[in-house]
Amino acid sequence: MIYGIKISKPGYDVKTADLKDLVLSSEKNLFKIKNTANFSLVVSGGTGQTIINHNLGYAPTVLVYMETKPGNGQRSRLCFERDGTQAYACVTPTQLIIFPGSVYSDGTYNGRYYIFHDPIE
Amino acid sequence: MAYGIKVSQTGHDVKTCDDKDLVFSSDWNTFKIKQSGIVYCENIPCGNYDIGVFMPGEKEVIIDHNLGYVPVLLAYADYGDGRFIINELNGLKDEYDGFKVKISSKQIFFLFENWSSTLTKNAVAHYFIFEELS
Numbered sequence: 001m002i003y004g005i006k007i008s009k010p011g012y013d014v015k016t017a018d019l020k021d022l023v024l025s026s027e028k029n030l031f032k033i034k035n036t037a038n039f040s041l042v043v044s045g046g047t048g049q050t051i052i053n054h055n056l057g058y059a060p061t062v063l064v065y066m067e068t069k070p071g072n073g074q075r076s077r078l079c080f081e082r083d084g085t086q087a088y089a090c091v092t093p094t095q096l097i098i099f100p101g102s103v104y105s106d107g108t109y110n111g112r113y114y115i116f117h118d119p120i121e
Numbered sequence: 122m123a124y125g126i127k128v129s130q131t132g133h134d135v136k137t138c139d140d141k142d143l144v145f146s147s148d149w150n151t152f153k154i155k156q157s158g159i160v161y162c163e164n165i166p167c168g169n170y171d172i173g174v175f176m177p178g179e180k181e182v183i184i185d186h187n188l189g190y191v192p193v194l195l196a197y198a199d200y201g202d203g204r205f206i207i208n209e210l211n212g213l214k215d216e217y218d219g220f221k222v223k224i225s226s227k228q229i230f231f232l233f234e235n236w237s238s239t240l241t242k243n244a245v246a247h248y249f250i251f252e253e254l255s
Contacts, residue, residue, distance in 0.1 A: 111255075
């Protein structure tokens with residue numbers, strides 16, 4: 001016998017609903033937040049680095065949001081390096097590393113990160 | 122006594138499996154969609170050279186969310202070719218367009234970049250705001 005669980009959105013019959021109308025199904029994985037916290041990135045002379053140790057032993061999926069200018073309260077999702085004009089985040093089996101692109105002005109940038117239980121690979 | 126619920130992926134024993142093999146655990150939060158919507162941007166000008174450097178055409182669309190905090194946001198833009206590009210993508214001349222989004226405690230700022238050297242473009246963006254903070 002196969003066991004499992006499904007939870008549908010309000011107004012949908014869990015026994016017949018499409019997958020997109022389920023809030024949870026044990027047949028499909030969900031991103032699960034392992035750790036989330038605020039951070040600051042101090043940029044001086046165009047350089048800087050913030051390291052978050054997660055020590056999971058594998059590279060986890062992550063999301064990172066950070067101010068676009070020091071203290072402006074407007075946040076964007078960080079992306080991986082393309083041409084040196086944005087701030088970046090990368091992740092290893094032990095660390096999440098956040099660093100600025102070459103055109104980032106000096107100052108303290110506030111942000112928030114999410115590290116998920118779910119591995120990239 | 123601590124109460125909670127765990128749900129494992131198919132084929133894994135919920136009592137013994139690794140955390141990564143759980144679909145759900147009440148010990149951990151998951152992203153919950155608070156709002157979603159669509160924004161349209163028309164007549165984004167094509168790019169031009171500025172002192173020998175190609176600069177994309179740009180158009181910004183601003184909408185209010187008025188949540189009073191800066192939430193996590195994901196957005197995807199379609200420039201009419203059926204490909205959805207995720208926010209914070211740089212473009213490349215005559216190959217693909219750029220799409221950048223930032224969010225404050227009151228508003229979302231969508232920046233549509235047209236990296237074509239010849240064509241004016243339209244775009245539509247679908248966005249998701251989550252309960253969680255950014």
